[in-house]
Structures are given as structure tokens and as C-alpha cells.
Amino acid sequence: MVRSTSSFAVPAVLALVAAACSAAGTPGTEGKAGADGAPGTPAEAPPRDAAINLVEPRVGLVARRLEVTIATDGNVDLAKAKVDFGDGIKVLGVQQQGAALVARIEIGANAKLGKRDVVVEAGGQTLTAKHGFVVAVHLDAKIGAGKAEQGGLVRLDISNRDTIQFDTKNFTLFPLVGQKDASLIGLAYQSFTATDGSVVFLGDPRAKTGALGFLGFNDPNDEQSPSFLTAQDAITVSARTPTALTANTSTNAAFEKELETGFYSIDLAPAAKEGLLVDAWAQVPDDSTMAPLLLAYPESGSAADLLAQGSYEQGIPFLGIPGSEARVAYPVTEASKGYFVLLDGELAHGPTTKTVLDYTAVRAQIVAEKPADHATGATAQNIGSLPLATNAIPARLITGELKTAEEVDVYSFDGFSASNATDILVSVVSDSDVLVHVDFVPTFDSDQLVEISRGGKAGMGVTADVVGQKRFIKVVSVPDSGKPTGKYTLGIKRIAPVVVQP
Incomplete structure (x- = not known):
């Protein structure tokens, strides 16, 4: 995310980290078969812990009345439920609708802005949606340039006429969509003052189309931060048909x-x-x-x-x-x-x-990681000779897995020239935080070592003017990573010299 008055640098915010997956348990030992028993009654699933799974809408303006739906799951009796949104918000009534409650609320003109916990007292249980609701002031917004479309850039000009001013260093604007919905990503914050500014958004290729509103925070990391809400239809995101590319065609x-x-x-x-x-x-x-x-x-x-x-x-x-x-x-x-x-x-x-723009998609033989130890250059899993670029199947893919944070996987290729420079492209894709090293020596300490990290879920690197009969590739987890283990796929091919411009 970049804040500037004119130029724009490559946004690091696009290198998003995937949500961590829950780990599965280890299978138990298989038991011996016993004698057939008499038919029993069907087993009942254990009751799930009750929880709030939805608050909609999750934001409201000061000095407004609105209805908020609070959906629950698990085992809870909502017949006499009570709902609380905190100071400054009066609950005018609560109606049960199946596993959900509809609360009619009135947000006071002087209600404190920012994130609120939504608390439901029902059936002897207390359910809490932490930061489940936001109190905001109105924010004017209009398109200043570009197009709100899939794969497009759009500049949203915003104006704040409330007495609470923008934090020009930390203000952040988010589209009002579900966490898993493809939408718009804020790239650049331009020309911000206490009352006005512009945000450039990039549309995801499959961004959800239709009317879209935005919610802003002076500091999204501060739960007490003042917040700002645009109209729910501040912009309309439109579909866009991408141009189909043909491999090997500029x-x-x-x-x-x-x-x-x-x-x-x-x-x-x-x-x-x-x-x-x-x-x-x-x-x-x-x-x-x-x-x-x-x-x-x-x-x-x-x-x-x-x-x-x-x-x-x-x-x-x-x-x-x-x-x-x-x-x-x-x-x-x-x-x-x-x-x-x-x-x-x-x-x-x-x-x-x-x-x-050019692209290729060359055929690749898939090689699986072997269980034998291959943690050093001396014990590397040898993949054999990497074919010439003119071969019908010129690339190799290696599928492997880091099962512990300390694991090191090393692979090697041979058959390169001992006298002529031969360079390779190495890429990796993984949901875990992996780091890849490429070198022509097994100790990974030459001055031509290439280090590859992910810029998203994938990363790539190319060697430069390397001479030597072998290439070594090492895969490790990023130090102090939040997700050090998981599966990865390496892609390797020979390349022509890197294209450069004078």
C-alpha cells in the first residue's frame, strides 16, 4: 500500500498470505474385528458450541435507526434473547427468526465511533461477536478516474465533512464484501488532507460485480479508531472479458x-x-x-x-x-x-x-520427492539431466513437502556443460512460507547463488552466466515463519539469456 501525492511504487500489499488451514489429527491404530452385535439406535452428534456466525449489516451510521440480523449456530435457545451493542446504541426490539435474531437499533448522534462487540444473552449462554459491528460517520465518495471493473484500476475521490478528521498517515479504506469474496484491493493513497483524499483500487480478475460501498478507518489496527462509511452503492463494479492469450505469440x-x-x-x-x-x-x-x-x-x-x-x-x-x-x-x-x-x-x-507481453507454457515431467534423506548437497535427490529447451518436454516439476520447520530438501541436476554458461529458470508455488536456493556447488556458498522467495503463492529466479556440470536446488522454510510446513512444487527449465534493454 503506497501513500503519495504523485508517483506510485510497486505495492507490497499484493503479496498476500493465504489463511492457515487447520491441522488434521494422526490416525489411530487399526483394531481387530469383533462379533456382529444387535442393531442399535442411531448415534447423535455431540452438540456444537453456540456461536454468532453473522452480523449483517456490520456497520451503521450515527444518528440512524436500522435492523441488524445476528445469525447463530450450535445449540442455543433464542426465545428470550437479549442483545447489546454497547454504549450509545439503544436496542429497540429483538425478534427471533429461526436460528437468527433481528435487532432494531438506534445509534445515537454522539455514539463513539469504531468497532463494537455484539453480545447475545440467550438460554443461559453468552455469545460474543468481537468487533462484530462498527459505528461510522458518513463519507462522500465518487469515481475520479479509471473504471470500476474486473482487472481494472479506479480512483475513488473521498470527502469527509465530519468534525473528525482523517489520519493522513494511517487512514485505510476497505470494500464492504465478505472476507473470501474477490473484490477491489487498495493500491495507492494520494493527496490526503484532513478532509479529502483519493484511493486507487485494483479490481480482482473475478471481482464481485454490482453495487459496492466502502468502510474506512483512521487506523485499522486500533479498535477504537474513528470509522467512515460511504453509500452502499458508492460505485458499481462491472464485469470485463479478458483477452485470451496465445502461447508463443507476442x-x-x-x-x-x-x-x-x-x-x-x-x-x-x-x-x-x-x-x-x-x-x-x-x-x-x-x-x-x-x-x-x-x-x-x-x-x-x-x-x-x-x-x-x-x-x-x-x-x-x-x-x-x-x-x-x-x-x-x-x-x-x-x-x-x-x-x-x-x-x-x-x-x-x-x-x-x-x-x-509474451507467455509460454512448456510441457513438464513430474517427479515426486523420495523418502530417502536428501538434506545436503552430498545426499541430494538426483533428478537427472535437465533437457534442452528444444526438447518436446523441456521442463521438470518436483512435488515435495516440508514436514517440519527444520527440514531441508536438496535436489540436483546434471548434464550441463563444463565450459559453456548454461542458465536455468527455477520457480516455486506453495501455500507455506518456503525459501529456495539455487547454486552450481553443493555447499550453496558461491557468489552466483540465487535466492527465491514468494511474491504471492509463487516465486521465481534465474541464474546468470553459470558454468558447471551440476545445479543444486535447496528448499527450506523461511526463518521464524508463521507457516513453515506444507507442500510445494518446483518448476525448472533451461532458458535463453535474460532479455535486457540497453
């Missing part, structure tokens, strides 16, 4: 209009028992001033599942350091659809804001 893109983007799709269908290694890059022509940012999404089309982001490196021409293309790569093991969104990393536009 696509020219120009962004002459403000906040213009390129939106593309690919259909991936690996052959039986094979995978694909997807590689996409946006190059900058000699007459272009663009700094492309390329985002890769899986079939869900949601930033929560963002695969990778590739940004253009400007280089330092007077020091002889050239720029390089924006590039993403990731392995695929099953048929799926993918999306790319292409934009200028500085939100620039004009006749010289142009790029050339």
Missing part, C-alpha cells in the same frame, strides 16, 4: 488513458501425468517509458490467491546496469484457467506507456 499493449490496464486469460491443460511450466514476461520497447507491473492469478481470480507479481527493474544505464523485463513463472499440475493483469507500476499513462 501481444502489444499501450496505456494512453489514465489508469488503463491490460486484462488477459490463459487456459492450461497439461497432458496426462504431466505438468506445465508457465512463464510470462512484459518487455519494454526502446521508445517506451513504461515500468510494467505484471500480476498472475489462478482460476479463483482473487488477490487472496495471487500467484506472483513481476516488476520492471529500471537499471542504472550510466553505470552499465541495464533494465530487465517484468516476469512471472509458476508450475501447474492440473487443468486450470489463469489470469494476468498488466499495468504501469507508477500509474503513468500516455502514448509512450507501452509494452510487449
Whole structure:
């Protein structure tokens, strides 16, 4: 997320961490079969703990009356339920509707702004939805530039006419959608004052369409933070048909209009028992001033599942350091659809804001991790020779798993030239926090070591002018990671020299 008055840097907020999955228990020992018994009565499932699973709407304006639905699950008697939203909110009545309650409330003109706990007293139980409701003041919002659409950029101009002013350093605006819904992601906060500002949003490829409102907080990490609510239909998100890309065919893109983007799709269908290694890059022509940012999404089309982001490196021409293309790569093991969104990393536009997009999806043989120890270069699992780029199946995918935070998995390839430089592309996709090292020595300590981290769920790297008959790849968990264990897939292929611009 970037705050500025003009330029825009590549947003780190797009490297979203996937929600952690609950761990399964270990299977017990299988017992011996016993004699058949008489038929019994069906077993009853143990009662679930009662809980609040929905508060809708979850935000209300000061000096307003509204109805709020509070849905519950589990075993609870709601017949004589009492509901409390905290000081400044009067509960005018409560009506039971099945496993839900409908509370009519009045929010006082002087009610404290911010997040509230919603408490239900029912059947001798106390149910609490922590921060389940928000009291806000009104926020004016209108589209200033761009389009509110799937895969598009839109600038929302907002105005606050309340006595409570914006926190210009920490104010954050969120779309009013479910946590798992594809929607809009805030990229840049521009020209903020105590009363006005603009937020640039990027639409997910499969963003939920229709009317959309926004909820803002002066500090989203402070539960007492003042909050601001736009109209529920501040904007209308529209569907957009992506341009279908063809592998090995260049696509020219120009962004002459403000906040213009390129939106593309690919259909991936690996052959039986094979995978694909997807590689996409946006190059900058000699007459272009663009700094492309390329985002890769899986079939869900949601930033929560963002695969990778590739940004253009400007280089330092007077020091002889050239720029390089924006590039993403990731392995695929099953048929799926993918999306790319292409934009200028500085939100620039004009006749010289142009790029050339290419992608390949080469066939790959899938190799599974073996159970034998392969934690060092000396004991590495050898995958054999990596085929030439002209081979019918030039890539290799390795499926593995880090089962402990301390585990180290090392793989090796041989058959490279001992005298001529041969470079490879290595990519990784995983829900866990993995770090990949690539080197031509088994000790992983040469000055040509490549380190790969994820920029989403995937990450990639390429070697540069490496000479040597072997390549070693090490997979470890990121130190002090919140999710150090899990499955991963590596994708490896030989490449031509990295494309650079003078």
C-alpha cells in the first residue's frame, strides 16, 4: 500500500498470505474385528458450541435507526434473547427468526465511533461477536478516474465533512464484501488532507460485480479508531472479458488513458501425468517509458490467491546496469484457467506507456520427492539431466513437502556443460512460507547463488552466466515463519539469456 501525492511504487500489499488451514489429527491404530452385535439406535452428534456466525449489516451510521440480523449456530435457545451493542446504541426490539435474531437499533448522534462487540444473552449462554459491528460517520465518495471493473484500476475521490478528521498517515479504506469474496484491493493513497483524499483500487480478475460501498478507518489496527462509511452503492463494479492469450505469440499493449490496464486469460491443460511450466514476461520497447507491473492469478481470480507479481527493474544505464523485463513463472499440475493483469507500476499513462507481453507454457515431467534423506548437497535427490529447451518436454516439476520447520530438501541436476554458461529458470508455488536456493556447488556458498522467495503463492529466479556440470536446488522454510510446513512444487527449465534493454 503506497501513500503519495504523485508517483506510485510497486505495492507490497499484493503479496498476500493465504489463511492457515487447520491441522488434521494422526490416525489411530487399526483394531481387530469383533462379533456382529444387535442393531442399535442411531448415534447423535455431540452438540456444537453456540456461536454468532453473522452480523449483517456490520456497520451503521450515527444518528440512524436500522435492523441488524445476528445469525447463530450450535445449540442455543433464542426465545428470550437479549442483545447489546454497547454504549450509545439503544436496542429497540429483538425478534427471533429461526436460528437468527433481528435487532432494531438506534445509534445515537454522539455514539463513539469504531468497532463494537455484539453480545447475545440467550438460554443461559453468552455469545460474543468481537468487533462484530462498527459505528461510522458518513463519507462522500465518487469515481475520479479509471473504471470500476474486473482487472481494472479506479480512483475513488473521498470527502469527509465530519468534525473528525482523517489520519493522513494511517487512514485505510476497505470494500464492504465478505472476507473470501474477490473484490477491489487498495493500491495507492494520494493527496490526503484532513478532509479529502483519493484511493486507487485494483479490481480482482473475478471481482464481485454490482453495487459496492466502502468502510474506512483512521487506523485499522486500533479498535477504537474513528470509522467512515460511504453509500452502499458508492460505485458499481462491472464485469470485463479478458483477452485470451496465445502461447508463443507476442501481444502489444499501450496505456494512453489514465489508469488503463491490460486484462488477459490463459487456459492450461497439461497432458496426462504431466505438468506445465508457465512463464510470462512484459518487455519494454526502446521508445517506451513504461515500468510494467505484471500480476498472475489462478482460476479463483482473487488477490487472496495471487500467484506472483513481476516488476520492471529500471537499471542504472550510466553505470552499465541495464533494465530487465517484468516476469512471472509458476508450475501447474492440473487443468486450470489463469489470469494476468498488466499495468504501469507508477500509474503513468500516455502514448509512450507501452509494452510487449509474451507467455509460454512448456510441457513438464513430474517427479515426486523420495523418502530417502536428501538434506545436503552430498545426499541430494538426483533428478537427472535437465533437457534442452528444444526438447518436446523441456521442463521438470518436483512435488515435495516440508514436514517440519527444520527440514531441508536438496535436489540436483546434471548434464550441463563444463565450459559453456548454461542458465536455468527455477520457480516455486506453495501455500507455506518456503525459501529456495539455487547454486552450481553443493555447499550453496558461491557468489552466483540465487535466492527465491514468494511474491504471492509463487516465486521465481534465474541464474546468470553459470558454468558447471551440476545445479543444486535447496528448499527450506523461511526463518521464524508463521507457516513453515506444507507442500510445494518446483518448476525448472533451461532458458535463453535474460532479455535486457540497453
